[in-house]
Amino acid sequence: MRVIIQRVKKATCKVEGKTIGHIEAGMMLLVGFTHTDTMEQIDKMVQKIVHLRIFEDEQQKMNRSIQDIQGEILSISQFTLYANPYTGNRPSFIEAMRPEQASMLYHTFNEKLTLALGKPISTGQFGADMQLEVCCDGPVTITLTF
Numbered sequence: 001m002r003v004i005i006q007r008v009k010k011a012t013c014k015v016e017g018k019t020i021g022h023i024e025a026g027m028m029l030l031v032g033f034t035h036t037d038t039m040e041q042i043d044k045m046v047q048k049i050v051h052l053r054i055f056e057d058e059q060q061k062m063n064r065s066i067q068d069i070q071g072e073i074l075s076i077s078q079f080t081l082y083a084n085p086y087t088g089n090r091p092s093f094i095e096a097m098r099p100e101q102a103s104m105l106y107h108t109f110n111e112k113l114t115l116a117l118g119k120p121i122s123t124g125q126f127g128a129d130m131q132l133e134v135c136c137d138g139p140v141t142i143t144l145t146f
Contacts, residue, residue: 001037001045001105002081004030007054007140011074012133013124021122026071027054028134032081033097033105041146042109049073050116054140062140066117073113076124076132077106099127 011028013021029049055064055071066073079102083091097105103126114121124130 001034001041001146002032003045003049003144004078004081005049005052005054005140005142005144006030006134007137008074009135009137011135013074013076013122014131014133015125015128021074021076021124023072023074023122025069025137026073027066028074028076028132030076030078030081031106031109032078033102034082034095035097037097037105039108042105042112044146045144046109046112046116048144048146049113052142054142073117073121074123075106075110075113075121076130077102077126103127 006028008023008026008028010024011022012019027049050067051065053065054062055066055069057063079093079096079099080091082096083093084095085091096102106126110121110123
């Protein structure tokens with residue numbers, strides 16, 4: 001499982017011109033799965049995300065979590081996180097989990113993240129052609145792989 005976390009001032013996800021997900025200050029997550037991912041990895045990832053201290057305190061130190069700032073989360077499925085661009089010029093995606101299984105894990109991940117955060121999160125649409133509008137904060141970008 002791989003998640004790219006971007007600290008954002010706001011982020012929006014559109015499908016066919018319609019806004020389906022929007023947040024103000026918080027995190028935008030790009031979420032990808034590979035063949036060997038398990039529920040245990042999802043649980044570990046969720047705990048890391050909700051406790052990760054990447055938001056500034058009064059001394060401008062990254063010392064606050066998403067929970068501390070009562071921030072929002074936008075979760076976007078992103079199979080291309082498992083692209084292999086090193087052979088030829090067209091990336092291979094054979095390391096990405098098949099869509100049927102990945103969809104189930106993505107929805108489970110979002111449900112568990114909602115429970116851990118204590119409030120609903122926003123999401124994109126699994127498998128859709130999505131357009132993202134993102135105002136990065138910092139920018140702060142963190143890659144997590146479990």
